[in-house]
Amino acid sequence: MRAGDSDRQRVADQLKFALDEGRLDLNEYDERVQRAYAARTYGDLDGLLDDLPGAVPPQRARIEPHAAQPVPAPGRPGGHGGGRHTFTSAVAAFVICTLVWAITVVTTGHAYYFWPAWVLIPVVVTGIGAVADRGRRGR
The missing domain is CATH 1.10.8 (Helicase, Ruva Protein; domain 3)
Incomplete structure (x- = not known):
């Protein structure tokens, strides 16, 4: 050969x-x-x-092919994107950013641009995804 x-x-x-x-x-x-x-x-x-x-x-050589592990479906136990956990994490990130912004405003005495609003984007996206997951599971 x-x-x-x-x-x-x-x-x-x-x-x-x-x-x-x-x-x-x-x-x-x-x-x-x-x-x-x-x-x-x-x-x-x-x-x-x-x-x-x-x-x-x-x-x-005795090379054996690697056995592929099945990938769990999103939203299922052990899967990726389990709506509620992702949404909770996004909300926690928003709260932390808002606290940092508030501490900065209080310590400097100036009301700066509310930049934590940008962190609301993933909160809204994951919230919509979590609601959609809940609707799919309810069927």
């Missing part, structure tokens, strides 16, 4: 790691890397990593 660029690069990376660990001298590393980049098949890559600990030739 033909080896691809990623296979050759993977072997070269493992050889570089072995060189860095002192398991190969520079001449042996250079020779093996040249053979790795010249390899056309997996058979050509055989023997380049066999005597190095922890290095498994690509054809002998």
